[in-house]
Amino acid sequence: MRTVTLYIAMSLDGYIADRNGAVNWLHGHGDDEENIDTYSQFINNMDTVIMGWNTYHQITAELSPKQWVYEDLTSYVITHRELPSTDKIKFVKDNPCEIVRSLKQQQGKGIWICGGSSMIQPLIQDGLIDEYYISVIPTILGSGIRLFGEITNEIKLRLVRTQAYNGIVELIYTCR
Amino acid sequence: MRTVTLYIAMSLDGYIADRNGAVNWLHGHGDDEENIDTYSQFINNMDTVIMGWNTYHQITAELSPKQWVYEDLTSYVITHRELPSTDKIKFVKDNPCEIVRSLKQQQGKGIWICGGSSMIQPLIQDGLIDEYYISVIPTILGSGIRLFGEITNEIKLRLVRTQAYNGIVELIYTCR
Numbered sequence: 236m237r238t239v240t241l242y243i244a245m246s247l248d249g250y251i252a253d254r255n256g257a258v259n260w261l262h263g264h265g266d267d268e269e270n271i272d273t274y275s276q277f278i279n280n281m282d283t284v285i286m287g288w289n290t291y292h293q294i295t296a297e298l299s300p301k302q303w304v305y306e307d308l309t310s311y312v313i314t315h316r317e318l319p320s321t322d323k324i325k326f327v328k329d330n331p332c333e334i335v336r337s338l339k340q341q342q343g344k345g346i347w348i349c350g351g352s353s354m355i356q357p358l359i360q361d362g363l364i365d366e367y368y369i370s371v372i373p374t375i376l377g378s379g380i381r382l383f384g385e386i387t388n389e390i391k392l393r394l395v396r397t398q399a400y401n402g403i404v405e406l407i408y409t410c411r
Numbered sequence: 412m413r414t415v416t417l418y419i420a421m422s423l424d425g426y427i428a429d430r431n432g433a434v435n436w437l438h439g440h441g442d443d444e445e446n447i448d449t450y451s452q453f454i455n456n457m458d459t460v461i462m463g464w465n466t467y468h469q470i471t472a473e474l475s476p477k478q479w480v481y482e483d484l485t486s487y488v489i490t491h492r493e494l495p496s497t498d499k500i501k502f503v504k505d506n507p508c509e510i511v512r513s514l515k516q517q518q519g520k521g522i523w524i525c526g527g528s529s530m531i532q533p534l535i536q537d538g539l540i541d542e543y544y545i546s547v548i549p550t551i552l553g554s555g556i557r558l559f560g561e562i563t564n565e566i567k568l569r570l571v572r573t574q575a576y577n578g579i580v581e582l583i584y585t586c587r
Contacts, residue, residue: 247545247568247582248559249425264569264587359551369423373570373584375535377562383424386553392423393440394549394578402570404582406423408549411440 237339239363241348241355242277243382244370244403250379251351256293261372263401271400277368281308282344285334287354288314308347311338313354331355335363352384360386366409367392373402413515415539417524417531418453419558420546420579426555427527432469437548439577447576453544457484458520461510463530464490484523487514489530507531511539528560536562542585543568549578 244261245251252258284305291312294304303310303324310324311334318326327334331354338346348355348364358364369382392408399405420437421427428434460481467488470480479486479500486500487510494502503510507530514522524531524540534540545558568584575581 247543247584260565367423371582373568373587375559375562375566375568377565383551386551389436389553390551392549392551392578394575394580397573397575397580399570399573402568404570404573404580406547406580408423411549 237341237343238280238345238365239335239339239348239358240277240281240345240366240368241358241364242368243349244372245382246372246374246376246379248375248377249382250376251382253376253379256289256380258293258298260374260376263373263403265401271398273398273405278307278347280345281347283311283338284308284347284349285311285313285331285338285354286349287351288312288316290350330357332357332361332363339363352381355382356384356386359383359390360388362390362410364410366395366407369406369408371404371406413517413519414456414521414541415511415515415524415534416453416457416521416542416544417534417540418544419525420548421558422548422550422552422555424551424553425558426552427558429552429555432465432556434469434474436550436552439549439579441577447574449574449581454483454523456521457523459487459514460484460523460525461487461489461507461514461530462525463527464488464492466526506533508533508537508539515539528557531558532560532562535559535566536564538566538586540586542571542583545582545584547580547582 243251312326313331314326315328320326335358391411393411395407395409397404397406419427488502489507490502491504496502511534524534567587569587571583571585573580573582
């Protein structure tokens with residue numbers, strides 16, 4: 236069955252964006268240390284990404300206005316807005332759990348969950364995330380948009396491996 | 412000058428205790444994997460521990476009622492209660508920043524900060540924590556008592572090292 240992976244970066248205190256939604260603090264020490272390109276390895280196993288409207292809007296309006304960054308993937312953008320879908324970008328109104336359950340029934344490579352607590356909270360709660368790939372940025376941000384919201388049940392994890400580069404620690408878990 | 416270290420364990424979603432204050436989830440995979448005794452190495456460099464009332468109460472009422480666990484250290488317990496101090500356990504009313512500033516002026520080994528957000532928040536905010544030693548437990552707890560509260564300024568960290576055993580990942584940082 237297709238694997239569903241939450242692949243995201245957070246500060247040590249659990250934020251994925253500052254209080255204005257900015258992500259310009261998402262980097263390591265910034266020394267001459269070598270960066271490891273773990274993203275390329277990761278994305279190679281994915282053919283689908285699911286994100287919320289805020290992430291989509293930030294990518295298209297701010298981070299990469301000229302070119303859609305996930306052209307090799309099928310992107311699902313969860314929004315109540317009426318927007319025309321294309322082959323590569325599908326705007327959907329369903330809740331994240333319905334989309335993930337439906338996609339897991341189909342053939343394909345991995346499914347990347349790319350979003351903050353409002354999108355991932357129901358997925359975690361329903362046990363729909365198979366793999367957690369969390370990059371811990373070396374900073375205490377102090378405030379902002381949290382990765383994890385409150386859920387009612389504990390999810391026990393199994394550490395698969397860690398790797399560190401340039402002050403960033405990647406923590407890779409599966410569900411126990 | 413004496414080093415002030417926050418040495419504590421948290422879940423991946425940033426909790427140090429569940430919503431009832433319980434810490435019985437603070438363990439690794441629980442397989443036959445070898446545990447590394449990093450605590451002994453750590454405590455060897457400390458002669459002082461500072462904790463809040465809740466931590467003190469939990470230790471004496473629940474975790475180790477018969478014997479005081481930090482007999483090799485001088486313990487400061489921050490509380491508004493009127494309790495008789497001893498040579499080894501001092502009940503103090505001052506705010507954590509005042510205590511830490513005062514202790515840093517004195518000769519001695521390291522100072523261990525052992526507490527949750529209400530105690531550590533002002534210390535982080537005022538830049539009084541020199542070293543962060545965070546053990547990430549392999550679980551998403553879902554709710555409980557958070558380690559980090561909101562602070563107004565970002566604290567940039569430098570990763571010193573990581574080590575993992577039995578599913579627990581230790582992240583050790585200094586301030587940049």
